[in-house]
Amino acid sequence: MAHKSDLIATDIEAYLKAHEEKTLLRFLTCGSVDDGKSTLIGRMLYESKMIFEDQLAALESDSKKVGTQGEDIDFALLVDGLASEREQGITIDVAYRFFSTDRRKFIVADTPGHEQYTRNMATGASTADLAIILVDARKGVLTQTKRHSFIVSLLGIRNVVLAINKMDLVGYSQETYDKIVADYREFATHLGKDGEIPFEIMPMPVSALKGDNIVEKSAGMEWFDGPTLLEYLETVPVQQAQLEKPFRMPVQWVNRPNLDFRGFCGQIATGVVKVGDQIKALPSAKESKVKSIVTMDGNLEEAIAGQSVTLTLEDEIDISRGDVISEAKRPAEVANQFETTILWMAEDAMLPGRTYIIKTGTIMAQATVAEPKYKVNVNTLEQLPAKKLDLNEIGECNLHLDRRIAFDPYDDNRDTGSFILIDRLTNATVGCGMIRFALRRSSNIHWQSVDVSKQARSKMKGQRPAVLWFTGLSGSGKSTIANLIEKKLSSIGRHTYLLDGDNVRHGLNKDLGFTDADRVENIRRVSEVARLMADAGLITLVSFISPFRSERRMARQLMDEGEFLEIFVDTPLDIAEERDVKGLYKKARAGEIKNFTGIDSPYEPPLDPEIRVNTVEMTAEEAADAIIVELEKRGILEG
Amino acid sequence: MNAILTHLQKLEAESIHIMREVVAEAENPVMLYSVGKDSAVMLHLAQKAFYPSKLPFPLMHVDTTWKFREMISFRDEMARKLGAKLIVHINQDGIDRGIGPFTHGSAVHTDVMKTESLKQALDKYKFDVAFGGARRDEEKSRAKERIFSFRTSDHRWDPKNQRPELWKLYNTRKAPGESIRVFPLSNWTELDIWQYIHLEKIPIVPLYFSAKRPVVERNGTLIMVDDARMPLEPGEEPMMKMVRFRTLGCYPLTGAIESEAANLTEIIQEMLLTTTSERQGRVIDHDQSASMEKKKQEGYF
DSSP, X not given: OOOSOTHHHHOHHHHHHHHTTOEEEEEEEEOOGGGTHHHHHHHHHHHTTOOOHHHHHHHHHHHHHHOSSTTXXXXXXXXXXXXXXXXXXXXXXXXXXXXXXXXXXXXXXXXXXXXXXXXXXXXXXXXXXXXXXXXXXXXXXXXXXXXXXXXXXXXXXXXXXXXXXXXXXXXXXXXXXXXXXXXXXXXXXXXXXXXXXXXXXXXXXXXXXXXXXXXXXXXXXXXXXXXXXXXXXXXXXXXXXXXXXXXXXXXXXXXXXXXXXXXXXXXXXXXXXXXXXXXXXXXXTEEEEEEEEEOTTXXXXXXXXXXXXXXXXXSOXXXXXXXXXXXXXXXXXXXXXXXXXXXXXXSSOBOTTOEEEEEETTEEEEEEEOOOXXXXXXXXXXXXXXXXXXXXXXXXXXXXXXXXXXXXXXXXXXXXXXXXEEOTTTOOEEEEEEEEEEOTHHHHOOOOOOSSOHHHHHXXXXXXXXXXXXXXXXXXXXXXXXXXXXXXXXXXXXXXXXXXXXXXXXTTTTTOOSSHXXXXXXXXXXXXXXXXXXXXXXXXXXXXXXXXXXXXXXXXXXXXXXXXXXXXXXXXXXXXXXXXXXXXXXXXXXXXXXXXXXXXXXXXXXXSOSEEEETTTSOHHHHHHHHHHHHHHTTTTOO | OOSSOOHHHHHHHHHHHHHHHHHHHOSSEEEEOOSSHHHHHHHHHHHHHHTTSOOSSOEEEEOXXXXXXXXXXXXXXXXXXXXXXXXXXXXXXXXXXXXXXXXXXXXXXXXXXXXIHHHHHHHHHTOSEEEOOOOGGGSGGGGGOOSEEEEOTTOXXXXXXXXXXXXXXXXXXXXXXXXXXXXXXXXXXXHHHHHHHXXXXXXXXXXXXXXXXXXXXXXXXXXXXOSTTSOOOTTOOOEEEEEEOSSOSBGGGXXXXXXXXXXXXXXXXXXXXXXXXXXXXBSGGGXXXXXXXXHHHHTOO
């Protein structure tokens, strides 16, 4: 790996000393398949002598076999990794490349330019300090250039290199270059608020294939007096802005090796902390002073953004993982409802009303998403109405968390203002987002405490409140069985209420249809009603198809431990369809009813219900008896 | 205090952050300790991450029984010095079947004694997260590897189905039986590793330094005769040469290079002036094109 420096051979100690002082720059490259993105990265690796001879030999043979440059070296092959991609001739994921010069180490996030991979670009952008946006000089500013720029601005990148590539193919024309730069600047005014361009633009004319203005100045473009790409990347200032912001450290882990030591571990997100500084722990808002900044290499007097440290405090205040230690005078905010921008990253759409797990900083919580205010057409930046967000869609959306957390708006702090959303069943990362601001109502609506409690109300009735949740296909016998059980419970003096799917849709939920999104909202409302009834001390029977596991789980989590019983009325589709009491299956098969569960809308059977009844082998009466026996066994019928 | 962190300080802070996330969220983590230079750095970073506490997880070495003897003594000494819990796992089934690199070739040996053995050990101790010292710069298919890499309950890696990793927000949730391999050194390069060892004075196995060692030359590769199990071809005579190793593994599968570099700065100097990549000394990569990607899908680290 022949680094150019002569010091290597003559004075290795001096060389190492110099290189240990290097800084780090992370950037991403955006461009489409044909913009020459892989070629650009390959060229930088090659020019900075990061390619070994054995790799070069492999590259030469690969270039002849599958390359697109004839007998010339195809630099793109250096960067395209997985076998399946190499065969397809495209890059399909985020790849990270490394090279270094005498002044800096670089980590390059190489992300694809296809429309369906917006999420990959966002992933690469989330950790980048700078973005290189590639434009083909022959084509100028394209739709995809706009899309890439939008995502770059969305993820808060403040430095953009606008690399007008393939200048060799337009005769190194300054006129062409100037026009593209002017077009781009005009477009970029639409990215920020009030016509402000949200990032610094550094335009430069290059040819990745020929090496013009990459490392060496171009002989064909003497009219350009700016730096070469590598010169710029080596010198562009980053990090500094992070130090001027207020101190924030999300607590990762509490270090307690013995009773005398209690340290709070974390990586400093922004700002500087010194011994003796007054800090505030959030959300508790308890204050203390920094007693020591502990590292294995000895205690520090101060630590700065980016460092992983362990803080000890003067006072014994309760701090745990998920809390944010902040500068006392300029603390982080605390709220549980936010306006956010969400990028959806999963095949299954984001459904309003559904609850996901949110991870922000070191906090994990439950977050329910509201209906998007709008989604953004990433090609035109147009705001469109939306009921849900599909894969790779970006929208403005309110989030409601199950608890108050410390945060900063993303524009102020990438670490304490970013989040991911996780599906509760598959555990997949399904979305990511940025907190814009806290909704006022989260601090204005207080929980009114009442003196007559749930315990008091149920004691008066001489019973334990419970929610018996019947789920199953249409025609499975849910309502028949629920009705029988309510009669049996009434006869032994229990106070009950039966919420039936059809009946509720005539009143409370008459505005809802049968799309996935409406089904989720249908269940959310009825779950809340069931919770209020349980709070009133009633035994509540809920008879709803409730086809999705996720919403049944949401309902379960609203109730107290042991209060929710899922009763699966297990009737196979063919039997339910054969019964077809209401004639609905016939209509659904005929296409007269859309989104009918079991026909053209899925039913997700419970994996682990408290009670399962089989209506093929037993009558409704027998099923009801079996359920009563099970309820007795579980102590639900105790006074 | 510098106003700006150096690249090594940034890499260090990132690795420590990753390790603390794992310890805060995993149920039963383990650190795979392969005794090489990357493991040495990983172990050093782990000490820093949890100081003044001791390591909050055990170290595990998957021993193929063909490692250099000096690796084994170094391993035991490190564990003793740090007071760390060390688990050594050997695939007994492979031993019973007499699997070895000379009798079965590198592919079968690696598969049974390393890949299979690792899966066995993870199942046996029910580790849900395993730290590994792999780096993205090692090999092309590694460049796309996540820092938190998901494995199905049968330890398979599906390159098309990895979770997106944004900011520093690692999603560690998983179903029972699934596991995560975590690579805290993902963003380090070989040069970073050496510079950091130099800067932090991290102890490494002496095999990295040149010394007179008995070697034979086979297919252009110098193999060290580390013990009597090595069958010599007729007329083959071990020669004493000044050699060292750029990577460490099973001695019959690890090529030595002739070198005079006997200390750290000389090694780095030699590396900077050299013209072949690190993995070239490993027999396993040459077996087939895209071999590393295939091995990873099957559960190789």
